[in-house]
Amino acid sequence: xxxxxxxxxxxxxxxxxxxxxxxxxxxxxxVLRILNFAHGGLYALGSYGAAVAVSAFSGWGLGGWFSLxxxxxxxxxxxxxxxxxxxxxxxxxxxxxxxxxxxxITYAIFLMLEDVTKMIFGVDPYYVFEPRNLLGxxxxxxxxxxxxxxxxxxxxxxxxxxxxxxxxxxxxxxxTLAVINEPEVSQAMGVNIARVYLLAFGLxxxxxxxxxxxxxxxxxxxxxxxxxxxxxxFAVVIIGGLGSIPGAAIGALIVGLARSFAVYExxxxxxxIIYLVMVAVLIFRPEGLFTPVKAxxx
Amino acid sequence: xxxxxxxxxxxxxxxxxxxxxxxxPVSAQETFKVGIVTFLSGQAAQSFGVPAWDGGKxxxxxxxxxxxxxxxxxKGFGGLVIEPVVIDEAGGATTQVQExxxxxxxxxxxxxxxxxxxxxxxxxxxVAEELKQFTILYDCGTPRIFEDADxxxxxxxxxxxxxxxxxxxxYLKATGVDxxxxxxxNQDYAWGHDSWADxxxxxxxxxxxxxxxAELFPAFGAGQYGTxxxxxxxxxxxxxxxxxxxxxxxxxxxxxxxxxxFQRSQVALSAGDHSLPPLGDNFPEGVIVGARGAYGxxxxxxxxxxxxxxxxxxxxxVMPVQAPYRMAQALLGLKLAVERxxxxxxxxxxxxxxxxxxMKGSSWESPGGRIEMVNGNGxxxxxxxxxxxxxxxxxxxxxxxxxxxxxxxxxxxPADMKGIEWIEAGFPEAECE
Numbered sequence: 001x002x003x004x005x006x007x008x009x010x011x012x013x014x015x016x017x018x019x020x021x022x023x024x025x026x027x028x029x030x031v032l033r034i035l036n037f038a039h040g041g042l043y044a045l046g047s048y049g050a051a052v053a054v055s056a057f058s059g060w061g062l063g064g065w066f067s068l069x070x071x072x073x074x075x076x077x078x079x080x081x082x083x084x085x086x087x088x089x090x091x092x093x094x095x096x097x098x099x100x101x102x103x104x105i106t107y108a109i110f111l112m113l114e115d116v117t118k119m120i121f122g123v124d125p126y127y128v129f130e131p132r133n134l135l136g137x138x139x140x141x142x143x144x145x146x147x148x149x150x151x152x153x154x155x156x157x158x159x160x161x162x163x164x165x166x167x168x169x170x171x172x173x174x175x176t177l178a179v180i181n182e183p184e185v186s187q188a189m190g191v192n193i194a195r196v197y198l199l200a201f202g203l204x205x206x207x208x209x210x211x212x213x214x215x216x217x218x219x220x221x222x223x224x225x226x227x228x229x230x231x232x233x234f235a236v237v238i239i240g241g242l243g244s245i246p247g248a249a250i251g252a253l254i255v256g257l258a259r260s261f262a263v264y265e266x267x268x269x270x271x272x273i274i275y276l277v278m279v280a281v282l283i284f285r286p287e288g289l290f291t292p293v294k295a296x297x298x
Numbered sequence: 299x300x301x302x303x304x305x306x307x308x309x310x311x312x313x314x315x316x317x318x319x320x321x322x323p324v325s326a327q328e329t330f331k332v333g334i335v336t337f338l339s340g341q342a343a344q345s346f347g348v349p350a351w352d353g354g355k356x357x358x359x360x361x362x363x364x365x366x367x368x369x370x371x372x373k374g375f376g377g378l379v380i381e382p383v384v385i386d387e388a389g390g391a392t393t394q395v396q397e398x399x400x401x402x403x404x405x406x407x408x409x410x411x412x413x414x415x416x417x418x419x420x421x422x423x424x425v426a427e428e429l430k431q432f433t434i435l436y437d438c439g440t441p442r443i444f445e446d447a448d449x450x451x452x453x454x455x456x457x458x459x460x461x462x463x464x465x466x467x468x469y470l471k472a473t474g475v476d477x478x479x480x481x482x483x484n485q486d487y488a489w490g491h492d493s494w495a496d497x498x499x500x501x502x503x504x505x506x507x508x509x510x511x512a513e514l515f516p517a518f519g520a521g522q523y524g525t526x527x528x529x530x531x532x533x534x535x536x537x538x539x540x541x542x543x544x545x546x547x548x549x550x551x552x553x554x555x556x557x558x559x560f561q562r563s564q565v566a567l568s569a570g571d572h573s574l575p576p577l578g579d580n581f582p583e584g585v586i587v588g589a590r591g592a593y594g595x596x597x598x599x600x601x602x603x604x605x606x607x608x609x610x611x612x613x614x615x616v617m618p619v620q621a622p623y624r625m626a627q628a629l630l631g632l633k634l635a636v637e638r639x640x641x642x643x644x645x646x647x648x649x650x651x652x653x654x655x656x657m658k659g660s661s662w663e664s665p666g667g668r669i670e671m672v673n674g675n676g677x678x679x680x681x682x683x684x685x686x687x688x689x690x691x692x693x694x695x696x697x698x699x700x701x702x703x704x705x706x707x708x709x710x711x712p713a714d715m716k717g718i719e720w721i722e723a724g725f726p727e728a729e730c731e
Contacts, residue, residue: 006532010525017522123343125545125576129552137556143531146556149524219521220548220576224341228519263525267514271486 002141007260009140013149015256016156017215021229022236022248023159024207030243031180031200033099034091037106039208040230041113045082046212047221048117049074051126054216058130067131071213079206087201092194110226118223125222132217148217155214159207160249166203167245176200235274239281241288250289254281328647330378330636332358333401335394335412336437336625338386341519345544345572346414346437346621351384353622354411356613357606357629358382367605375636378647383407387414391421398422402431409434409653411628414621416440416488423452432650432657436628437621439489439590441717444674451650453657453677455628455669459489460717461683461709462541462568462590463496464725467504468709469586469685470537472702475564477505481512481535483526483550485542490515493541493568499721511535516546523550530554531562538563540570547573555582571595572619574688574696581696585688592666593623595698596684606665618665627664627681631671634662670706673713680710705729 021043028036053070057063062070086109094102135147167173179186179196187193211229219225236255240247255274262273269276281289334354337347358380360366364373374380383405385397394413401407410426410433413419419438426433426449433452435443439459443452470477480501484490494513501508511533514526527550530538538559542550547570554560560582567573571589574581589596594617597603606626610618639648639656648656659676662669667682682705686698708730711720720726 003532006528010528013524014522118339123339123348125344125548127548127552127576127580129580132552133556143528144557146553215521218524218549218553220545220552222341222344222545223339224519224545225521228517228521260525263514263529267512267529268486270515271517 003264005141006143007264008257009145009150010263011253011257011260012153013145013256014259015252016152017211018232018236018256019156019249019252020152020159020214021208021211022233022240022252023163023245024204024211025233026237026240026243026245026248027163027207028201028204029237030245031176032091032095032197033102034106035099035103035234035242036204037103037230038086038109038113039106039204039233040226041110041117042078042082042205042208043212043215043229044117044221044226045078045113046075046209047216047219047225048121048126048212049078049209050213050216051128051221052121053077054128054131055126063130065134067128068134071131071216072210075206075209075213078209079202083202083205084198086205087198088194091201092197095197110230114223114226117226123223125220126216127220128216130217152214155210156252159210160245163203163207164245172196172199232274235278238288239278241285241291244288244290247288247290328378329381330375330409330647331381331383331405331407332629332632333405333407333410333412334382334384335387335397335401335410335418336384336621337388337414338384340388341544341546342414343388344576347387349572349619350414350437350621350625352614353610353618354382354625354629356609357626360609361629361633367602370630370633372637375633376640376645378636385412387412387418391415391417394418395421395425398425399429402429408432408647409632411436411625411632413438416442419443419454423447423449426452430650432653434628434632434657437624440492444678445716448675449677451654453654453671453679454674455631455671455679456591456624457679457681457683457706457710458717459492459590460496460711460721461680461706462588463493463539464500464721465683465685465704465709466497466539466566466568466586466588467500468704468730469588469702470564470566471504473586473687473700475537477501477508477536479509479511479533479535480505480537480539481510481514481530481533481563482539483512483514483516483523483530483542484540485518485546486515487518490518490541494539496718496721497539497541497568499718503721503724508536519546521546521549523553526550527554527557527559531557531559535563538565539568540565541568543569543572548577551577551582552580555580560585569620571698572621574698575616575619577696579690579694579696581688583688583690583696586685587688587698588683588685589620589623590683591620591623592682592684592703593620594618596686596701596703597623597666598682598684598703600663600665602663603665623664623666627662627666627669627679630664631657631660631662631669635660667703668706673710675713680706682706683709 050071053074054067057070132148137144236251240251337343414437416438435454441458484494566586635656639652684703686701689699691697712727
């Protein structure tokens with residue numbers, strides 16, 4: 001029983017982190033039809049930004065809970081600065097082009113972001129583990145868990161609910177859904193499509209950067225952190241169905257729990273199990289578990 | 299007519315001068331180009347590549363100025379000015395083979411000293427042999443280089459990875475750690491699997507009754523180890539072994555620290571000394587730490603080590619860890635080999651054959667102890683290794699104490715045996731006293 005509880009808690013923590021990152025990826029695909037490989041680079045920028053922001057806040061005497069604010073501001077800054085440059089400066093020229101071409105473009109952006117990150121932040125690692133101590137430890141079963149790690153579940157829920165609510169219950173969200181389904185008609189009705197695309201891409205970048213920012217206290221922030229996250233995020237959104245927010249949540253949950261189970265029972269298959277799950281899902285549901293229904297156009 | 303004779307005489311004098319320059323003792327201006335290959339970017343840069351070249355750079359500067367202590371006090375390499383050409387090791391084995399050819403065929407380096415990555419060493423060694431280019435592998439740990447092949451021009455001036463884990467188990471025994479159960483967390487690639495295999499085999503010899511409770515292999519660069527830490531804590535092993543390095547190791551330490559892993563088990567890092575400077579006083583107490591040699595806090599007291607420690611800390615304001623030590627021992631061994639080859643050839647700049655002959659089977663003092671090229675038919679070094687336990691000093695800073703150094707022949711296989719076979723055979727011919 002204790003083992004099952006541990007597997008579930010570990011799986012949920014990992015799934016929460018994955019979901020925050022994958023949510024942005026699936027949102028961008030859902031709205032812009034872009035498989036954004038650069039998402040990993042944006043995640044890394046969020047991590048670096050958070051590391052710098054927390055240090056700066058600490059230098060101004062604003063430690064403690066302010067460090068969480070610093071991390072949030074860092075993620076927001078990445079979205080505000082980087083998203084328009086990428087979306088308006090590059091991606092908009094490729095809307096409607098072959099998806100493979102656009103994927104290659106985002107891969108090129110990913111490579112450029114890697115070098116830009118190194119140019120700005122260097123190759124030495126950054127450490128910002130202080131925020132992780134803010135919430136103390138919690139005893140669950142026979143183990144201690146760090147409160148910060150458990151709080152990631154709350155952050156994932158807030159992000160997921162926020163994006164769902166924003167898309168389905170707000171005016172701008174409904175406009176975005178209209179643009180997804182009928183871009184031409186929406187434009188004819190006076191919707192500024194360019195603004196919707198920029199907003200959706202910016203939100204995607206923010207979620208990537210937020211995932212990176214709140215991961216920074218767990219890791220040493222250094223070159224290379226962008227690669228692994230993008231691969232596993234792709235696995236999540238493919239399992240869940242590209243463009244589906246509930247799909248990303250379920251995909252993250254499946255991957256998180258499967259990985260956690262593998263670490264305990266089949267440790268040498270830890271990496272393999274994620275892709276085994278993906279293959280198993282794609283055999284039965286080639287479009288993923290929750291592919292959004294497309295309206296048939298006459 | 300006189301002019302013609304004068305011209306001929308002048309031309310002959312020029313030709314003779316050139317011939318003397320080319321064949322006679324070297325002039326003070328002649329250089330010795332050393333291609334240095336090490337990680338300047340990517341995961342291994344901060345832990346290994348950059349500090350290694352930091353060490354190399356300051357050492358070359360001191361050697362060119364003739365400021366190193368005897369027997370390394372001759373300027374440059376036997377009067378030849380050392381000219382380093384530094385290349386980033388990032389990019390994988392295929393890229394490194396191309397870069398190696400560039401160094402040799404375009405840059406015309408006299409020697410290549412390089413490679414942290416075992417895959418890069420394995421890829422480059424046959425190419426060095428094909429090009430007949432004298433090459434020193436200064437860092438990589440795979441035993442396979444000279445256990446699976448013979449080379450004439452390739453040398454490794456650092457011991458391979460077998461000593462890390464044999465030494466670690468010997469340290470556990472020597473310090474009286476009682477072990478009934480043990481676990482391992484190692485990266486899911488050759489280094490992690492080989493390290494764990496050597497550690498398990500050595501445990502089988504020295505702690506035959508101990509059993510394994512968890513064997514974890516997270517991906518290289520995984521970054522998050524929450525699940526693995528839970529698994530290690532739940533299995534409650536007496537000892538947790540890890541060969542993690544760089545950012546992975548630092549992340550694992552940072553994540554495990556608040557969860558109490560270091561209180562629940564004795565954690566042993568086979569190659570973890572390089573995490574001490576970046577983590578500073580956040581490094582946990584009571585952890586057993588290895589450095590893949592007798593390096594840093596574990597280096598033996600000597601005039602050479604004192605000098606090395608001082609020039610490094612003066613230049614960079616941080617202590618030298620394993621990578622700069624290994625770069626230093628490669629360059630010091632190379633210096634003596636060049637000078638020995640020049641003595642044998644009348645003072646000319648030596649070629650690859652002459653350098654190989656001078657390096658084969660040689661030995662020299664390094665800041666980390668004596669390096670002996672006795673394995674791999676005189677191409678593979680063995681060296682002493684040290685281990686310590688992290689603790690606070692009087693000033694409250696984390697240092698290593700309880701240091702034990704093991705002689706080279708106690709932790710390295712004899713010349714005619716593979717590492718894993720030597721362990722499984724019960725360490726025949728080991729000399730530990």
